[in-house]
Amino acid sequence: MTAMEMIKKTDHLFENIDQDDEVFYNNMTLPTEDDLPYDDGEPMETQRHRDQMNLLIDSLKAYWKDRRLYYISGNMFLHFDPLNKRKFRGPDVFLVLDVDPRERKSWVVWQEGMRFPDLIIELLSDATRAIDKGEKKTLYEQVFRTGEYYLYDPFSQEFKGYKLTGRHYTPVLPDQNYKIYSPITELFLIIHDERLRWMTKDGMILPSTEELFEQEKQRAEQEKQRAEQEKQRAEQEKQRAEQEKQRAEQEKQRAEQAEGRLLTMARLMLAKGYSSQEVCELTGLSEAELVV
Template identity: 45%
Template structure:
């Protein structure tokens, strides 16, 4: 009699990012919310364009348990950063496909419809289940920034006092966060910005292009002044040796 293997107890692997919904089903609250999310992600992507060990995501699903995936009852972070990972395209962040890696930093953009969830439900999940070390809340319309650090003893968030100028440090990213007035994609507002260790704003692509243009114009101006001085000198004293 031939032996037949009993496969009835072979475990079914949990679903991955290709099987799970990757849109959390919640659009950004307003144009300013959407642009604020894009600004934070864009600036970090440009700052770390040479790195392949970090992932920056936003408004995408984060799955941390099979039960939660089945119920699909958790809206993803507005902005999150994961260190010590692989930089690649993802449909969603599935913890059991990422060697257990969870976000190191989460930023939620407050609105009237989401503030209660961000302050209660999400704060509990980020602290007790995902154990996110740094949690930030920012209201794009009031410009109020709040910072929280995870207390490992209580698995709860403790407020972090801002600096003298209202900026806060992100120890995990070796960066800062602060509110700065500016224009992003045609909208002038008080934006939440990443700050480098010297306190300078981490630029967006538009700002990098504008700075490059300003440097080019300054260089052209200097060249024009130098040429004018040279012409004046030669008119008064004759051409310089070797000047042709």
């Protein structure tokens, strides 16, 4: 894409382009992400801001693990003016749908088919509150034309949203359950345990990477316990079977011993002059058994 093609595609960004300017822009080579700054070395305001950003990004990535065409990132330079390398923004969280999920140093709109974020979340702080509510809101509304813009303070839990209606933002406040529906993601943003979370329509809070790991760890532990219980049950069954075998063997031995004693008695009786018939009647043995 040439600079002039970009300007024509986003005429709301540039005004009063004359013929000489058009020649200049037609011959202009647009900078790429390799030519543009992508890190100012400035950390986020607090660790809580950093954790909140990562939570929103990582939990959505995990939930959308089977979805391919989208890009979500945070605290990344977003370049939208090829004439000024220092003119950029760095939304705390931004989402673009239907794009290649490849790794990027920064988001350069003219390298992305003039795609601006579909959704932006800014995490408020004392240092950024006025800019986030004023200058950035105007930029995202009038220049980026971002469909959904949300503001959240990780410390005070201040939460507000804006939906683009035509060319202007319409404010959206959370309901009595501290949630706002996001049509772009088809999810809710909700304040849960003093953190901003994604939530499905059926009320499931999207777990973070750490929470998913803990869930998998618990499932693995439960499977291990079930396997151990099955092993114990199998061992108990084996022991019961062995005991039954031993009891049967003992019964057999007792029966053989009793039969042996009875046969010995019968032979003694025969030796004392009892007839075979008398011995059989008294012992219950057969004449064939007496002969053995």
